[in-house]
Amino acid sequence: MATINDNYLKLKAGYLFPEIARRVNAFAEANPDAKIIKLGIGDVTEPLPEACRTAMIKAVEEMGDRTTFQGYGPEQGYAWLREKIAAQDFQARGCEVDASEIFISDGSKCDTGNILDIFGNDNIIAVTDPVYPVYVDTNVMAGNTGAANDKGEFEGLVYLPITAENNFTAEIPSQKVDLIYLCFPNNPTGAVATKEHLKAWVDYARANGSIIFFDAAYEAYITDPEIPHSIYEIEGARECAIEFRSFSKNAGFTGTRCALTVVPKNLTAKAADGSDVELWKLWNRRQSTKFNGVSYIVQRGAEAVYSEEGQAQIKELVNFYLENAKIICKKLTDAGLGVFGGENAPYVWVKTPHALSSWDFFDKLLHTCNVVGTPGSGFGAAGEGYFRISAFNSRENVEEAMQRITNRFTT
Numbered sequence: 206m207a208t209i210n211d212n213y214l215k216l217k218a219g220y221l222f223p224e225i226a227r228r229v230n231a232f233a234e235a236n237p238d239a240k241i242i243k244l245g246i247g248d249v250t251e252p253l254p255e256a257c258r259t260a261m262i263k264a265v266e267e268m269g270d271r272t273t274f275q276g277y278g279p280e281q282g283y284a285w286l287r288e289k290i291a292a293q294d295f296q297a298r299g300c301e302v303d304a305s306e307i308f309i310s311d312g313s314k315c316d317t318g319n320i321l322d323i324f325g326n327d328n329i330i331a332v333t334d335p336v337y338p339v340y341v342d343t344n345v346m347a348g349n350t351g352a353a354n355d356k357g358e359f360e361g362l363v364y365l366p367i368t369a370e371n372n373f374t375a376e377i378p379s380q381k382v383d384l385i386y387l388c389f390p391n392n393p394t395g396a397v398a399t400k401e402h403l404k405a406w407v408d409y410a411r412a413n414g415s416i417i418f419f420d421a422a423y424e425a426y427i428t429d430p431e432i433p434h435s436i437y438e439i440e441g442a443r444e445c446a447i448e449f450r451s452f453s454k455n456a457g458f459t460g461t462r463c464a465l466t467v468v469p470k471n472l473t474a475k476a477a478d479g480s481d482v483e484l485w486k487l488w489n490r491r492q493s494t495k496f497n498g499v500s501y502i503v504q505r506g507a508e509a510v511y512s513e514e515g516q517a518q519i520k521e522l523v524n525f526y527l528e529n530a531k532i533i534c535k536k537l538t539d540a541g542l543g544v545f546g547g548e549n550a551p552y553v554w555v556k557t558p559h560a561l562s563s564w565d566f567f568d569k570l571l572h573t574c575n576v577v578g579t580p581g582s583g584f585g586a587a588g589e590g591y592f593r594i595s596a597f598n599s600r601e602n603v604e605e606a607m608q609r610i611t612n613r614f615t616t
């Protein structure tokens with residue numbers, strides 16, 4: 206008889222966002238006239254930039270002509286896209302990243318989970334708490350953890366709490382860990398990391414032979430010139446870090462799917478016999494075997510992001526969502542709620558009022574305000590008592606949602 210991967214049975218009943226959808230759908234069915242405003246999942250709402258649309262339309266037309274038709278593309282991504290990314294996203298900031306070290310993919314969510322394919326099951330893994338659930342769940346699926354305790358913490362993971370008390374800055378662990386997940390600007394808290402903080406992590410990783418998985422999906426929202434956009438702005442990071450980026454939140458590619466991962470060619474980890482193995486070669490082998498590349502049409506759209514028109518248009522998009530975040534922060538602060546993030550990030554992290562639990566606040570917002578957010582406890586035990594509100598929505602919906610919430614929860 207066929208057997209299953211028992212590690213899946215360790216997972217909670219449902220991944221956070223499907224559970225939110227289940228509750229929202231049940232409420233909507235029972236209240237068909239309710240106008241629900243969703244500020245939960247970090248999905249964008251504004252149209253793709255015109256430069257990207259134009260490039261994709263042209264690419265579609267090319268696919269209709271035998272002389273310009275494109276079949277299977279390179280698994281690593283087309284060179285013309287990787288070269289623009291290397292030049293404008295990294296080299297322009299002084300980062301030593303070559304186009305050959307960039308891998309184009311269909312999403313950072315996929316890559317942050319798939320990267321585990323090239324690492325062993327005996328690594329000690331550190332995650333911040335709260336944290337993007339994919340980091341934890343994919344390690345559970347891969348068999349890198351034991352069972353979860355009553356707080357939802359999995360045996361075998363090292364949790365690094367980030368709360369208001371430590372200014373949402375994870376402390377360097379006192380013990381040795383092998384794989385470290387860092388996300389800045391942070392999902393879900395909206396916190397950012399200074400160069401000094403990232404330098405401390407890079408120094409720790411180099412001293413301990415650790416690898417940092419640096420998720421920079423929201424780097425476009427950094428407005429403070431002192432805050433680094435890439436881990437590779439930190440000296441020594443090429444020796445210890447893999448970086449993940451996405452076109453989803455800067456250019457609105459959530460429904461189009463395009464992202465990238467940077468694996469420096471000098472980055473190594475240990476084989477069972479103690480020898481050093483280049484991770485670039487392993488990831489290239491993994492992608493060549495399990496991934497067939499992002500479509501030509503989508504990559505042409507992503508390439509247009511780096512045109513003069515594209516840069517202006519995504520800046521306008523990012524500023525639009527940042528203005529939404531500013532409105533959310535102001536309205537909730539004026540209402541007396543504890544508010545964090547939202548300045549260099551599209552997420553606002555809210556302290557739940559009246560000692561409500563995260564899920565109780567979720568249900569109360571849904572049922573009394575018809576507004577959807579994300580319970581902080583869904584991101585980890587240290588997220589209990591907090592709530593994430595996304596700035597990804599129309600201006601009209603954001604203003605309406607804030608009016609409803611402040612009318613109900615003004616303290």
